[in-house]
Amino acid sequence: MEQTNLMVINGNELPIEPEETILDVARRGHIDIPTLCHLKGTTPTGACRICVVEVKGARTLLPACSTPASPNMVVRTESPDVVSSRKEILRLMLSSGNHNCAVRGRDDSDWTQFQLRVAKDDDSDALCPVWGDCRLQDLAYRYQVTGEGFQGTPARYPMETVNPFIVRDFSRCILCGRCVQACNEVQVNNAISFGYRGAETKIIAAGDRPLKDSDCVFCGECVQVCPVGALVEKDVRYHVRPWETEKVRTTCSYCGVGCQLYLHVRDNRVVKVSGVDEAPNRGSLCVKGRFGFDFIASDQRLTEPLIKENGAFRKATWEEAIDLVADKLKGIRDTHGGDSIGVFTSARITNEENYIAHKFTRAVLKTNNIDHCARL
Amino acid sequence: MTNTIADIEEADVILITGSNTSENHPVISAFVKRAVTRRGAKLIVVDPRRIKMTEFAEHWIRPNLGTDVAWINGMMHVIIKEDLHDKTFVEDRTEKFDEMKAVVEKYTPEHVESITGIPAEKLIEAARLYAQAPAGSIVYCMGITQHTTGTDNVKSLANLAMLCGNLGIRGGGVNPLRGQNNVQGACDLGGLPNVLTGYQAVDNLDAIKKMERAWNVTGLPTKPGLTVTKMVPKAHSGEIKALYIIGENPLVSDPDLNHAKKCLSNLDFLVVQDIFLTETARMADVVLPSKCFAEKDGTFSNTERRVQRVRKAVDSPGLAKDDWKITCEIATRMGYSMSYKDSETIFNELASVTPSYAGISYPRIDHEGLHWPCPTPEHPGTPILHGAQFTRGKGMFHAIEWIAPAEVADDDYPMYLTTGRVLYHYHTGTMTMKTEGLNERVPESFVEITRGDAQGMGIEDGERVTIASRRGEIQARVRISRKAVDGTVFIPFHFAQAAANKLTNAALDPISGIPELKVCAVKLSKGA
Known part of the structure; x- marks a missing residue:
């Protein structure tokens, strides 16, 4: 190699940009190095070691997410040593806690007893709540790993269900720390951190209190980044499976930030909301955008036109309602002039609808009395 | 921005x-x-x-x-x-x-x-x-x-x-x-009394002529209209006889609500188009059910002037219709035909008469929105304004003297009140209050006060008190908070049951017509 800004990954020469890690270079070159704890835009912790790679001349395997790329480096991402190391890490993760997905086998005790105990912990006879939507399960499948060969360890901490939005299932937590990074480095709410030590390690809020009694603002960034079933939306857990839903990308309808979000739809109903990793919000949402969608299917929605008669509303057809509104507005316009009518258009409806309201006001009502709630 | x-x-x-x-x-x-x-x-x-x-x-x-x-x-x-x-x-x-x-x-x-x-x-x-x-x-x-x-x-x-x-x-x-999802777009597309779409002044005769041609009408009005905050009082004096209110709940969001309610009840005819039977809709003669954002196609413009797509995810309930369809049907029934195939057709029309949106189209913003001004289909949009020069050429400094707020604290009303929102609710609460979890976090209104002020009045945390201004009074629970500063209390305006806007002052900024919702004088008293 003559140029000094190149490295080799799996035999491919790839250019290096300043301050890139091995992982950055590989991703730019469309080479897949698996990660678990790595969270885009945050300080790499190298905690899970799933992304280890073999670097020529290095004495040990190195984590791709936190090892700077350097010129002339020669890297193998799926060498026998790498694969064996990844299998070992996955086996350890699978053997602790309630990872009762199909890939989890075990040989130390009765598999049925294990499933029954997990079902009891979960209060559900279904398999893991994120089955089919789990990075650990994906990797276990990819590397053909089961929990075999290790003693299963039961959950150390009970599940937290006392807040309205998020279930914290410590039995499925692999302590990758993505939630901690998301909370402290992405949303900077500083509500959760690693607590205790060694085998006791736990992700804690406010000196190990429930989220509702901490600085948590329920933005749900932690849920969105959790690669396993440790953090799941309360209303989604065991109620919604990803293969049952369709995602529709749209723009949030609360404040003016214009967060891009996916509405997850099942049977004509929005059942979950997640953030889109694009501008302006780059995946982040707030508690209203992520959890405040029940109004859409509320039984208090207006479903028919209403006309007031003798002080009480009665249901009406569209034809009746439109006729009445048009007649009244026309009568008032023709008798008192357009300026006796006002239109409040809305900061809540679309651009197209505002344009139509403004056209109607000027062209039909013949007044400029149109405004909206910008001032309020 | x-x-x-x-x-x-x-x-x-x-x-x-x-x-x-x-x-x-x-x-x-x-x-x-x-x-x-x-x-x-x-x-x-x-x-x-x-x-x-x-x-x-x-x-x-x-x-x-x-x-x-x-x-x-x-x-x-x-x-x-x-x-x-x-x-x-x-x-x-x-x-x-x-x-x-x-x-x-x-x-x-x-x-x-x-x-x-x-x-x-x-x-x-x-x-x-x-x-x-x-x-x-x-x-x-x-x-x-x-x-x-x-x-x-x-x-x-x-x-x-x-x-x-x-x-x-x-x-x-x-x-x-911007506090609301499409306040930027409502301003951009002519939802203001003094300008047509794209901030073209209503007394700019060239702009008026252009719109008359585009819309095939004559006699577009050239006299600037009234703001919301002026239309409401003029309903009281009888100059405004009818209001067509779309997606807005002034009976919770307007200042001096007791007066606002009197104004609206004086109307000959009130039409409200909304997704819920809001406090304002209850006063209407006709209520028209519309679709919510998840049921619509269209665009919103965010606070950084980025025009982004809105996409239909679910069917609307019952007979609810797109807001644009309802307005078009009223127009057509009044003798001016307005009919569009879909929201994209409307967008293409608005882009043709709105210079800052002229280069934007649905295909261009399918993946990522564009910042206006975007005058041509090749233009990349304008993330940062005023790069080489300001809209008017040179930036003009304004020499401005400080003027005191319209109402200041005195012996009768010795505390200041300021209002706003809380994290867990949105505006008049019609949407957020349908989510139990959000209500669990903040179930009701409160008055935020310092420990010192509370102690001075012999008020305990959690106690219900009466808060009164010259315009009205409400009851709310006391929340002693580090956020508060001596002499000033804060009340969120979300809650119709204890509407902070019964207290607020409807005094307006003479130019923008915005009310002084952030300052008024109040007094607190024990008991409710």
Whole structure:
């Protein structure tokens, strides 16, 4: 190699940009190095070691997410040593806690007893709540790993269900720390951190209190980044499976930030909301955008036109309602002039609808009395 | 915003004023917090309440309510006196500097302290910090605008930014945070009484002629219309006889609600088009059910002027219709045919008559939105405004004197009230209050007060009290809070049952017509 800004990954020469890690270079070159704890835009912790790679001349395997790329480096991402190391890490993760997905086998005790105990912990006879939507399960499948060969360890901490939005299932937590990074480095709410030590390690809020009694603002960034079933939306857990839903990308309808979000739809109903990793919000949402969608299917929605008669509303057809509104507005316009009518258009409806309201006001009502709630 | 949301992370100094960012724009607050914690940017918060953002601030400056022009003039006084202003920018890009300088001359830090309560030394430090930043971003919200001097406050912030050359650069700007999903778009597309779509003045006869041709009509009105805050009182006097209200709940969001209700009940005819039977809809003669955002196709324009797609995800309930369809049907029934195949057809028409949107189309924004102005199909959009020059050419300094708020505390009403939102609810609550979890977090209204003030009145945390102003009274539970500052209470305006806006003052800014929702005088009494 003559140029000094190149490295080799799996035999491919790839250019290096300043301050890139091995992982950055590989991703730019469309080479897949698996990660678990790595969270885009945050300080790499190298905690899970799933992304280890073999670097020529290095004495040990190195984590791709936190090892700077350097010129002339020669890297193998799926060498026998790498694969064996990844299998070992996955086996350890699978053997602790309630990872009762199909890939989890075990040989130390009765598999049925294990499933029954997990079902009891979960209060559900279904398999893991994120089955089919789990990075650990994906990797276990990819590397053909089961929990075999290790003693299963039961959950150390009970599940937290006392807040309205998020279930914290410590039995499925692999302590990758993505939630901690998301909370402290992405949303900077500083509500959760690693607590205790060694085998006791736990992700804690406010000196190990429930989220509702901490600085948590329920933005749900932690849920969105959790690669396993440790953090799941309360209303989604065991109620919604990803293969049952369709995602529709749209723009949030609360404040003016214009967060891009996916509405997850099942049977004509929005059942979950997640953030889109694009501008302006780059995946982040707030508690209203992520959890405040029940109004859409509320039984208090207006479903028919209403006309007031003798002080009480009665249901009406569209034809009746439109006729009445048009007649009244026309009568008032023709008798008192357009300026006796006002239109409040809305900061809540679309651009197209505002344009139509403004056209109607000027062209039909013949007044400029149109405004909206910008001032309020 | 003159700059983009992402651009906030490029700033060296961020000045937030009148924005409770972490509760009202939580995702933008994360950009600010990251700038501070990860990039070492310095934050100045100027706010009457000890809001969460103050925890990230180098300086928290606490002005008395309604004294914004004074502290901004004071900062400019310091900057000019210490020769910290951007003389090249002032020379090349602005005019009327001397007029402004003459006015700020008397706003010495000591004089400003006597008006604002901000210690002179604090003001000087903050002024130096902002002025010396290579890129300084100003972020503001309704705490700046909802005053009888709202327009003056905004112009003053623009003065400050121009003085330090912080416009047209990355990480700079004057950045208002829009409180509603499409307040930007409603303004852009003609939802204002003095301009047609694309801010074309209604008395600009060329624009009127162009629209008459495009719409195939004659006699478009050229006299500016009335703002919401003027239409409501004119309903009382009988000059306004009918209102067609779309997606708005003035009977919770307007100031001085008792009076607003009287005004609306005096109408000959009220039509309300909404997704719920709101407090306002209950007063209507006809209620028209419309679709919510998840049931619609279209676009919203966000606070950084980015036009983004809205897509239908679910069917609407019952007979609810698109807002545009309802309006078109009324128009057609009145004898002017308005009929469109879909929202994209409408968008193409509006783009053809709205210069700043002319280059935008659904295919172009399918994946990522575009920032207007975007005048041609090849134009990449304009993330940062005022790059080479201002819209009017040179940036004009305004010489502005501080004027006291319309109502000040006195012996009868000795406390100040300021209003706003909380994290867990949105505006008049019609949407957020349908989610149990959000109600669990904040179930009812409250009045936030300092421990000292509460003790002085013999009031306990959690006790129900009566809060009264010259216009009305409500009951709410006391919440003793570190956020509060002595002499001032805060009440969220979300809750119709204890509507803070029964207390607020309907006095208006003479130019923008915005009411002074952020300052009025109240008294608290035990018992409810």
